[in-house]
Amino acid sequence: MAAPSSSRMMKCLTKSLHTPNGPNPKLHLKKSLLVQDASSGAANPCSYSTKSSSRALAEEEERRALEHDQDDAIPTSGISRPLSQILKELNKKVPDSLVKLRTEDGFSMKYIPWHIVNRIMNLHAPEWSGEVRSITYSADGKSVSVVYRVTLYGTDAEIFRESSGTASVEEQGYGDPVQKAEAMAFRRACARFGLGLHLYHEDML
16 A cells, blocks of 8 residues: 555644544643743734744644654544554654753753644544543642543554643643643653653663
């Protein structure tokens, strides 16, 4: 069978991100994780324009990287496959251009943004599902932890993985603490299937 074109792969990817009623609802995170408060740039139109331009360039870079990564993939939107095939795809190395860097407690850490993880899951495991299992606040109320479960459905079986994420309630920044903890738990649960797991090995070297 001939390898699908990049444009065909992107149509498949775009279709997997939407339903007849709007965006794919499988990950219950608010848009505030993706969009910063526009009011922060209201006083400086030029600054806002620069941020918009930078974001557009970043999105274009992500799109091209996903196209390149999926050149030899098989369109699977709405099509179940054996779990072994799904896991094989999820364990492939994620392109460096899709990996971000953040500094936490003085240490630099690589990570894959949750929306990129979501897109990869939609492409290779279109029938996956995710759910928040619990939301727990610490005794002193300074942090919140979320347990998230991701389930893969193959033609031969289904499996799930769970993981947790914790965020500070007092930390200032975009999004609320529960959203940030959920995004972290989601990424970690997907890593238990192999998605982006190579980043954890690199951090240990």
